[in-house]
Amino acid sequence: xxxxxxxxxxxxxxxxxxxxxxxxxxxxxxxxxxxxxxxxxxxxxxxxxxxxxxxxxxxxxxxxxxxxxxxxxxxxxxxxxxxxxxxxxxxxxxxxxxxxxxxxxxxxxxxxxxxxxxxxxxxxxxxxxxxxxxxxxxxxxxxxxxxxxxxxxxxxxxxxxxxxxxxxxxxxxxxxxxxxxxxxxxxxxxxxxxxxxxxxxxxxxxxxxxxxxxxxxxxxxxxxxxxxxxxxxxxxxxxxxxxxxxxxxxxxx
Amino acid sequence: xxxxxxxxxxxxxxxxxxxxxxxxxxxxxxxxxxxxxxxxxxxxxxxxxxxxxxxxxxxxxxxxxxxxxxxxxxxxxxxxxxxxxxxxxxxxxxxxxxxxxxxxxxxxxxxxxxxxxxxxxxxxxxxxxxxxxxxxxxxxxxxxxxxxxxxxxxxxxxxxxxxxxxxxxxxxxxxxxxxxxxxxxxxxxxxxxxxxxxxxxxxxxxxxxxxxxxxxxxxxxxxx
Numbered sequence: 383x384x385x386x387x388x389x390x391x392x393x394x395x396x397x398x399x400x401x402x403x404x405x406x407x408x409x410x411x412x413x414x415x416x417x418x419x420x421x422x423x424x425x426x427x428x429x430x431x432x433x434x435x436x437x438x439x440x441x442x443x444x445x446x447x448x449x450x451x452x453x454x455x456x457x458x459x460x461x462x463x464x465x466x467x468x469x470x471x472x473x474x475x476x477x478x479x480x481x482x483x484x485x486x487x488x489x490x491x492x493x494x495x496x497x498x499x500x501x502x503x504x505x506x507x508x509x510x511x512x513x514x515x516x517x518x519x520x521x522x523x524x525x526x527x528x529x530x531x532x533x534x535x536x537x538x539x540x541x542x543x544x545x546x547x548x549x550x551x552x553x554x555x556x557x558x559x560x561x562x563x564x565x566x567x568x569x570x571x572x573x574x575x576x577x578x579x580x581x582x583x584x585x586x587x588x589x590x591x592x593x594x595x596x597x598x599x600x601x602x603x604x605x606x607x608x609x610x611x612x613x614x615x616x617x618x619x620x621x622x623x624x625x626x627x628x629x630x631x632x633x634x635x
Numbered sequence: 636x637x638x639x640x641x642x643x644x645x646x647x648x649x650x651x652x653x654x655x656x657x658x659x660x661x662x663x664x665x666x667x668x669x670x671x672x673x674x675x676x677x678x679x680x681x682x683x684x685x686x687x688x689x690x691x692x693x694x695x696x697x698x699x700x701x702x703x704x705x706x707x708x709x710x711x712x713x714x715x716x717x718x719x720x721x722x723x724x725x726x727x728x729x730x731x732x733x734x735x736x737x738x739x740x741x742x743x744x745x746x747x748x749x750x751x752x753x754x755x756x757x758x759x760x761x762x763x764x765x766x767x768x769x770x771x772x773x774x775x776x777x778x779x780x781x782x783x784x785x786x787x788x789x790x791x792x793x794x795x796x797x798x799x800x801x802x803x804x805x806x807x808x809x810x811x812x813x814x815x816x817x818x819x820x821x822x823x824x825x826x827x828x829x830x831x832x833x834x835x836x837x838x839x840x841x842x843x844x845x846x847x848x849x850x851x852x853x854x855x856x857x858x859x
Contacts, residue, residue: 505806508805508806509807511802512799512802512806516789516803519793519799521793528855529789529855529858533789536785536807537807539843543810543836543843544810547813548813550832550836551813551817
């Protein structure tokens with residue numbers, strides 16, 4: 383019922399925790415403060431990995447949805463992975479926006495800017511909040527899986543169009559944005575290491591959480607099936623006391 | 636029966652129901668008009684703000700009306716087991732999709748024409764480059780109607796569909812709002828040639844939405 387073997391899952395959990403502790407040490411003390419941005423730049427060690435995981439999570443959702451729709455690979459495994467990954471994607475997208483906002487206030491002077499990447503990320507967040515809402519609508523597992531898989535793929539196709547139109551919209555109006563790829567190339571070795579370490583730590587965290595969420599989903603489905611069986615059994619037993627003598631093991635179909 | 640005939644059949648059915656019930660005309664259109672009026676209350680009408688932002692307000696009003704039109708389009712399939720009849724009719728699901736989308740598009744187009752008059756009268760906008768304006772509107776409407784129909788069938792038969800459709804549909808059609816608004820701005824204010832790239836974006840969106848709808852409508856209708 384789990385995605386990974388329990389031992390492996392636990393090991394990844396501990397590794398993620400250790401990696402996050404190391405990230406905290408490097409992010410807060412190990413890396414030097416930024417020349418221009420000062421200590422605020424340290425938020426980047428969380429912001430960038432969170433954004434990376436968000437994109438990864440949505441890509442995983444799209445791939446898992448496609449695999450569910452493909453008849454030869456159809457399995458509830460993919461549906462559970464898609465749902466679990468979308469949830470993590472929403473979590474990490476929200477985290478990305480929140481951290482970016484906290485960083486933007488001291489550095490840009492504003493909580494929010496109508497930068498193309500920001501707007502795209504915000505639309506992305508809402509697209510998948512909608513997807514999660516759809517997942518919560520009760521239905522037969524197969525029906526729900528099909529509906530959600532199609533919705534996930536539409537959302538995934540929409541993302542590049544949103545990104546393209548928003549980028550175009552912003553560049554038609556204002557030339558330069560705050561992000562300049564040229565400036566980013568030159569960063570201190572320890573800072574680069576911390577950034578990459580952050581990506582590694584968050585990736586481990588993602589795998590760990592995905593595994594846990596998958597297991598939870600499977601357990602929930604199990605519980606639902608058990609409750610249904612129990613309800614049927616009770617109904618049958620109830621019928622037994624009122625009716626004269628029912629046969630044992632009434633076939634339920 | 637070929638595809639075109641089947642599409643016309645389904646679209647004709649939906650439009651005939653509308654002609655008799657007049658829900659779009661008597662409920663959705665007044666709703667769109669009141670939205671325009673509320674925008675004027677919210678934004679001081681005397682400072683020229685309204686005129687400057689008129690294209691955006693127009694398209695927001697259209698998007699809100701789209702939500703109602705989609706909801707209506709699938710409400711008419713609930714009564715008397717009409718959805719089952721549609722499923723059993725033997726019509727190509729792609730044709731049902733195109734037919735329902737076409738009916739929504741026609742109703743939206745009428746709505747847009749009347750709301751555009753409202754924008755001209757209430758917001759003091761002078762429409763110029765009408766050809767570009769109409770083209771952008773038609774292409775945007777095709778994209779909106781196709782996406783709306785797709786999400787309509789996705790949520791059809793669900794208990795929470797009234798609240799689910801807006802949260803699913805609005806983020807997806809965000810590029811249409813953006814593209815149509817910029818195209819309108821270019822046609823009204825700037826050089827009309829600035830509108831062409833946006834019409835291109837709207838066109839790509841419309842093609843993808845129609846394609847996705849034709850593929851996905853069948854499986855979704857089965858489950859609805």
